Amino acid sequence: MAKGQPPARDGRDDMAPEPEFVQLLTPEGERVEHPEYSVDFSDEEYRGLYRDLVVVRKLDTEATALQRQGELGLWASLLGQEAAQVGSGRALRTQDMAFPTYREHGVLYCRGIDPIMPLGLFRGVDQGAWDPIKHKFNMYTIVIGAQTLHAVGYAMGINLDGRIGGATPTAKRATAGGNGAGLDGDSGDEAVIAYFGDGASSQGDVNEAFIWAGVFHAPIVFFCQNNQYAISAPLERQTRVPLYQRAAGFGFPGVRVDGNDVLAAYAVTRTALDNARHGQGPTLVEAYTYRMGAHTTSDDPTRYRIASEVESWQAKDPILRVRRFLTNQGIADEAFFGEVDEQAAREAVHLRERVLSMPEPDPLSMFDNVYPNGSPLIDEERARHTEYLSSFAEGAHR
Known part of the structure; x- marks a missing residue:
């Protein structure tokens, strides 16, 4: 049994030491055992997880x-945060539904969605163009914490439809993203996972979602990526207890996992999803990780955290520890690592080329897909905007 113990950040005497977390792979790349959680991957699956991590980061x-x-x-x-996202994303079965924030690019990748999709959203040429039902991955949610309520509602629907507890047909073995790492389920029952950050845990929507999930025994996993900062507010300014312990107050279990350990993130999420799928209700998973960069590209993290803190977390890098493990176990060699780097570089170049070639959207397309069967109000607004756009064309000929 091996667990880590991250220290309190500010060293105040009144801050209780952080509790231990589930860990299966140390920062030095050593495999350790845990009495409740484990993984049993083939060498190919271990290499696939490493490939996921590298490509997603690139x-x-x-x-x-x-x-x-x-x-x-x-x-x-x-x-x-690659390990938290890839580990949890690969733990999902094909039938499970995910509700992301606006940062779950790694989970999106694991669900087999073209990585160009979120870039269209942030480039402003669409509002997110993937099919949530086809990929079982909801649209990105910008409103902090709102997706947790959407997720609980969806999970309550699964309950009402009787798609838990062995009531649905057996599903074939499949993977969400095709790398072989992880959908080993024996049931077609469904579960839901809702992603959010430590900052969102202070939002009313998230706490309301906890209440509804607990009371209605919803088959959902709340996956909190605790990256230590809500933009510039550190964790100790948001809570006096570890986040995972909040679950007890809402009537369901919570567990903290080393969020930089892809194996532990997979194992803990898989167990929580299976429990939900088997009718045991919700679980709160706190992935204890770190945002190495800025909150968004409009943020300057040097204004509120020191370089030594970042360096201490860089030593726990989620990719480096898997690389060390693969090397130590003789599962991969330098040729493999070089091939993965080359693949990641090719995919990045291809992504750049596609972003630069994205066509400008038709301004009138903003009225499409608002309602499935149209709306008199939308029709009126479209007509007015068409007239407005036409006025510029008429003026150009004067």
Whole structure:
């Protein structure tokens, strides 16, 4: 049994030491055992997880660069949170439904969604163009914490439809993103996962979602990526107890996991989803991780945190620890790592090219898809906007 113990940030005497968390892979790349959680991956699946982590980080880095060059209006980086997202994303079964914030690019990738999709949103050419039902991945939510209520409502619907507890047909073995790491379910029952950050945990919507989920025994996993800051507000300015312990007050279990350990993130999420799927209700998972970069590209983290803190977390880098593990176990060699780096670079270049070639949207397209069967009000607004746009064309000929 191995667990980590992150220290309190500000060293105040009245701050209780942080409790231990579930860990299966140390920062040095050593596999450790835990009495409740485990993984049993093949060498190919371990290599697949590493590939996911590297590609997801490279695409995220490219998106940040695109924003800095004026090609995106904004970007919310996941730098440092790759293990929490890839681990939890690969733990999902095909039938499970995910409700993201605006930072779950790694989960989106694991669900098999084209990584160009969120960039269209942040470039302002669409409002998110993937099919939530097809991919079982809801649209990005900008309003902090609102997606947790949407997720609970969806999960309550699963209960009402009887799609939990073995009531649905057996599902075939499949993977969400195709790398082989992780959908080993034996049931077609469904579960829901809702992502949010430590800052969102202070929002009323999130606490209301906890109440509804607990009271109605909803099959949902609340996955909190505790990256230590709500923009510039550190964790100790938001809570006096570890976030996962809040679950007890709402009547369901909570667990803290090393959010920089992709294996532990997978194992804990898989167990929580299985419990939900089998009719055991909600779980709060707190992935204890760190946002290595800015909150978004409009943020300057040097104004509220010190360099030594960032450096201490860089030593716990989620990609480096998997690379060390693969090397120590003889599962991968330098040729493999080089091939993964080359693949990630190719995908990043391809992503950049596609972003730069995105067509400007037709202004009238904003009225499409507001209502499935149209609306007299939308028709009137479209007509007025058409007339407004036409006025510029008429003026150009005068």
